[in-house]
Amino acid sequence: MVSEEILRTHLQELRRGTVVVASLVALRRPDYGYALLQRLTAHGFPVDANTLYPLLRRLEEQGLLTSEWNTEESRPRKFYRVSAEGETVLDRLLDDLAAVQTSVTGLIEGVDR
């Protein structure tokens, strides 16, 4: 049996890129950091706050997200939404994710157990 440590590292590697995809998909509907964190967790994408907040800023700097401060509620919050550019990138990412899934399926079927 492999150690928990090794298993955890591999799962982490596997999940790393999917946080970006999940965030871009979720932010088709504008949201602020903490609410996005909860949505992602609820949909099976557990992500650490100290990973997600800097990630959102980075995606914004790359032009994949746009942001807007909402001052209507009790405290001002920064709402992010996916930009047109982000949507293009997201399409490519989703295609690739599907391609990976297809490849894995094909590989599994092709290999005798």
Add this chain to the structure above:
Amino acid sequence: MTSLTDRYVAATLRSVPVARRDEIAAELRASIDDMVEGRSADGRDTGVVEREVLTELGDPARLAARYADRRLQLIGPTYFLVWQRLLVTLLSIIPGLVGVIVALVEATVDDNIGGAVGTGVVAAFQTAVQIAFWVTVVFAVLERVGAPLDLPGWTVDDLPDAPADRDVPLSETCASVVMLLLTIGFLAWQHVQTQILTPDGDRLPILDEALWTSWLPFLIAVLVASIGLEVAKYRARRWTWRLVGVNALLDLAFAVPVIGLLLTDRLFNPEFVQRIEWVRDGDNLNVVARGVAVGVAAVTLWDLVDSAIKARRSAR
């Protein structure tokens, strides 16, 4: 808001680019407040929840590095191998060279051989520390600046030769054994030699006769053991770390007594020294003794380094 969050936000902002501080501050504060509010909805104490949230966010410096997209490493994979190779190359040549030169210069201006060796060792060590420090500083700066090195990339032509099946050729073993036998032979010959005689025509040993009851048998035993080591090395086909250890012991067991005897004027037969006019003159005996001592030390040091290098190479 409570001071813990204030302190956390301030600590995070400290290492974030100035241009983005205000916005990051506002967003981070709002996010922390959201998290605290969300988790204390079930009536838990906000103070406890705040600690929990900040603990989860972790070290502010780490969070700031993530915001600034800064890597938390001194020298990253881009530069590491170049840094390592350069450092190993420089450290394997320069400190030893500096140490030997300093020791030699010191030995010629000062009478104290032990002190000269000490000064050389200190100089070599200081040089090594300086080299390691400055090379690392330069590469750490390159890492921060992200300057491209534009070095030629790796090609298959850079591959080193595969380790030979036998690193220790028979010729080398034979040469070493012959040298050791000649040395033993010399130790015996000098006692019965008839080239240089006393005025009465008696034989005149070169080395102090008193040594036959003290150090000479020991030195000969060390030489015989060294022959054994050469044979063992030939059979092992290459230098192993165990052989390096035994070799170091034998080297030191030979060099330390010889140097000690040289420096305390107990190696040469006083009568023999008297027979040779040039050696007798002034300080010449001391100069010869010191020169031979430095020579023995240098050869021993070289042998130790050489064996370690070869063992390291064949261990790969």
